Amino acid sequence: MNSVEVVAGKHRVDEVPPSNRFAMVPWILLAVAAGFFLYGITTVRGAEITEYGLLATASPFFGLSIVLTAVAFGVAVRRNNIYAAVAGTALMVIAQRLVCSVATDSPMYSWTYKHLGVVDYIQHEHELARGVDIYNGWPGLFALTAWISDLSGIPAPSLAHWFTIVFQFFFVLLAYAVARAWGSTHMIAVTAAFLVASLNWVAQDYFSPQAIAMLFTAGVMMFVGMSGKRGVGAPLIILFFAAMVITHQLTPYWVLGAIGLMVITRRLRPWWIIFPLAVIVLSQTGYNFSEVDNFTLFSSDITQNAKSNIPTVGSVGQQFTSLAVRLLSGGVWLLTGICLLWRWRRKEPFWVFGILSLSPMLILGGQGYGGEAIFRVFLYSLLGCSIVLAGPAVRTLQAGMIKFSLVSIALVTSTALSAQGYLGAWFANIMPKEQVDASESVLEQADFPAYLTVAAPVWPQRSTWRYVSYAKFDEGFDDPMIYSANLVGSNFDTDEDYEKFTQAINYRSDASTYLIFTEQMRLYAWYFGILPLDALPNLKARVEKDPAWTPVYDDQGFAVFQHRVEQR
Amino acid sequence: MNDPSTTTDQVAPEFLAAVAVAMGLVGLVGSIPVLPGPLLLICIGLFMFAGPGSLIMSWFTRLPVFAIFASIPLAGLAICILVVSLLLTVGFYSPATILIGLSLLTVIGGFLRRHSLERALRESYEQR
Numbered sequence: 001m002n003s004v005e006v007v008a009g010k011h012r013v014d015e016v017p018p019s020n021r022f023a024m025v026p027w028i029l030l031a032v033a034a035g036f037f038l039y040g041i042t043t044v045r046g047a048e049i050t051e052y053g054l055l056a057t058a059s060p061f062f063g064l065s066i067v068l069t070a071v072a073f074g075v076a077v078r079r080n081n082i083y084a085a086v087a088g089t090a091l092m093v094i095a096q097r098l099v100c101s102v103a104t105d106s107p108m109y110s111w112t113y114k115h116l117g118v119v120d121y122i123q124h125e126h127e128l129a130r131g132v133d134i135y136n137g138w139p140g141l142f143a144l145t146a147w148i149s150d151l152s153g154i155p156a157p158s159l160a161h162w163f164t165i166v167f168q169f170f171f172v173l174l175a176y177a178v179a180r181a182w183g184s185t186h187m188i189a190v191t192a193a194f195l196v197a198s199l200n201w202v203a204q205d206y207f208s209p210q211a212i213a214m215l216f217t218a219g220v221m222m223f224v225g226m227s228g229k230r231g232v233g234a235p236l237i238i239l240f241f242a243a244m245v246i247t248h249q250l251t252p253y254w255v256l257g258a259i260g261l262m263v264i265t266r267r268l269r270p271w272w273i274i275f276p277l278a279v280i281v282l283s284q285t286g287y288n289f290s291e292v293d294n295f296t297l298f299s300s301d302i303t304q305n306a307k308s309n310i311p312t313v314g315s316v317g318q319q320f321t322s323l324a325v326r327l328l329s330g331g332v333w334l335l336t337g338i339c340l341l342w343r344w345r346r347k348e349p350f351w352v353f354g355i356l357s358l359s360p361m362l363i364l365g366g367q368g369y370g371g372e373a374i375f376r377v378f379l380y381s382l383l384g385c386s387i388v389l390a391g392p393a394v395r396t397l398q399a400g401m402i403k404f405s406l407v408s409i410a411l412v413t414s415t416a417l418s419a420q421g422y423l424g425a426w427f428a429n430i431m432p433k434e435q436v437d438a439s440e441s442v443l444e445q446a447d448f449p450a451y452l453t454v455a456a457p458v459w460p461q462r463s464t465w466r467y468v469s470y471a472k473f474d475e476g477f478d479d480p481m482i483y484s485a486n487l488v489g490s491n492f493d494t495d496e497d498y499e500k501f502t503q504a505i506n507y508r509s510d511a512s513t514y515l516i517f518t519e520q521m522r523l524y525a526w527y528f529g530i531l532p533l534d535a536l537p538n539l540k541a542r543v544e545k546d547p548a549w550t551p552v553y554d555d556q557g558f559a560v561f562q563h564r565v566e567q568r
Numbered sequence: 569m570n571d572p573s574t575t576t577d578q579v580a581p582e583f584l585a586a587v588a589v590a591m592g593l594v595g596l597v598g599s600i601p602v603l604p605g606p607l608l609l610i611c612i613g614l615f616m617f618a619g620p621g622s623l624i625m626s627w628f629t630r631l632p633v634f635a636i637f638a639s640i641p642l643a644g645l646a647i648c649i650l651v652v653s654l655l656l657t658v659g660f661y662s663p664a665t666i667l668i669g670l671s672l673l674t675v676i677g678g679f680l681r682r683h684s685l686e687r688a689l690r691e692s693y694e695q696r
Contacts, residue, residue, distance in 0.1 A: 144652055147666065181632075181634075215642060240642060
């Protein structure tokens with residue numbers, strides 16, 4: 001039997017008889033962690049803004065709850081207490097993700113609102129805005145959300161606000177099922193699920209097509225894991241894949257590539273499954289080719305593909321967070337590689353596990369995905385790496401005290417790094433409710449056609465159905481001004497910088513420009529090194545003095561100015 | 569990789585077919601607009617995550633239990649995404665009509681599935 005459990009040797013790793021002593025220890029630790037969390041989360045809303053993120057400025061009990069949960073999990077595994085291990089996994093999901101819903105007034109991340117705008121358009125117009133943007137070519141999540149929102153009367157932003165925690169629970173449950181499908185025992189599968197819950201720093205679990213695609217990826221990989229000697233659930237693989245294809249652009253190509261590698265190396269049955277999957281994904285891409293042909297479809301420049309979409313050097317806090325996630329990602333991949341090598345040396349199955357865990361890196365050999373490929377690589381590899389690492393982790397946690405201590409330290413450290421990765425940019429990514437409302441007002445009240453220009457990222461742009469009209473007028477109607485005018489890094493404390501800015505505005509002779517400033521933009525731009533902290537206040541001060549600009553609104557942390565162009 | 573071969577049903581297909589019928593009826597309740605929003609959301613959620621998926625998985629009951637119960641909500645989600653998206657792509661969007669249609673198909677499918685299973689069981693008894 002080619003299962004992870006046999007690797008242990010004479011007996012299954014989860015059959016170590018637990019001692020009755022200290023039986024309650026994992027439960028006590030979990031209870032304390034839960035108590036820490038319940039107190040710590042109450043301090044999040046009032047936490048002071050800092051470049052080091054939420055863990056640095058919320059109550060220490062908040063961060064301790066996450067770390068202590070990891071400790072409790074390790075103890076639960078050592079004591080072979082599967083119920084405590086399951087509870088620890090659930091608590092880790094809650095401790096790391098519930099904060100996104102209960103400590104904010106509106107969904108996080110500016111790009112969430114681009115998705116909500118598509119949903120709103122479907123609800124308003126009962127059709128897709130084909131040709132406007134790439135989202136309307138892959139409508140899976142947006143159509144489903146519009147449908148649920150219209151049926152229930154629950155606004156789509158409310159659904160999006162709670163998306164993260166619901167998704168994470170669902171994904172972690174699926175991770176357990178995938179691990180079981182790939183031969184893991186109950187305890188090893190729970191450990192794999194815990195690793196997925198605790199190490200997912202990528203933050204693609206917001207209201208996004210990527211998140212839904214990951215659910216279907218888990219479903220596909222579950223049946224792939226059961227399809228070694230004979231095909232299992234081929235119709236379900238096709239069903240899950242089809243839903244994935246209509247939801248997200250990149251994920252199906254990785255899944256197809258991974259399945260293709262397994263088929264070619266005769267590790268997967270039935271071999272013909274590759275054909276219907278290829279037909280489905282290529283048909284969808286072909287049908288929407290006009291949406292993707294302006295992107296680089298294939299690039300073999302691995303270095304370029306690996307770069308993130310924020311090319312600037314951020315604040316010290318951002319660099320710290322970036323270092324944390326690089327250490328974590330590198331560590332996970334390195335350990336996974338070592339485990340695979342160990343399996344190969346012991347003549348145990350390693351090839352398919354290697355494909356599942358490390359094949360996402362092949363994406364970097366073909367696509368940059370707009371500077372986001374590097375994030376997707378870790379996200380896609382997380383499931384496979386967790387499964388590969390879970391067996392040795394359980395075995396070592398249940399071994400001697402030294403090994404247990406070392407693995408516990410590694411578990412706690414990696415969990416802490418992941419939490420920092422996920423929450424480090426907290427203050428840059430929260431979207432205050434007043435700005436969300438302002439975004440909707442600007443779209444509604446601006447004189448159409450117009451450029452609704454944000455001075456710098458971020459802003460809840462394209463948040464309502466009205467964005468489609470603007471996008472049809474000019475697809476870059478809301479591009480950040482500092483990018484349009486090539487002013488990244490400017491402090492706007494010189495006439496020269498302001499002149500470049502003015503020239504970029506004057507170039508727009510076909511419509512008025514509404515220029516938007518928010519405190520959130522100032523913070524985000526500074527955090528990611530896009531602009532100095534004083535840049536936007538300096539620019540705003542110059543705009544206020546410039547008679548070419550008319551103030552439209554200035555209150556509650558955001559301001560709007562209009563540069564009027566008379567329509568001929 | 570793990571071979572899940574089993575020769576017996578890990579979950580009774582009749583049970584899943586009955587769940588499909590029940591959840592289909594819950595889905596129909598979810599199409600009544602005068603009900604409170606949170607109740608509608610629960611009904612729609614129950615239907616989506618337990619209705620079509622239970623019907624589909626009633627044909628795959630020889631899989632391991634974890635695979636069956638993991639696939640039920642996922643299959644339901646996939647069906648709803650595909651139906652709503654594909655209809656929208658061809659220009660049709662009527663939320664209530666789609667939900668009623670899916671719910672009725674699930675209810676009818678569940679009844680037919682149960683009926684065929686019971687008939688197969690009856691025939692196997694008669695042959696003994």
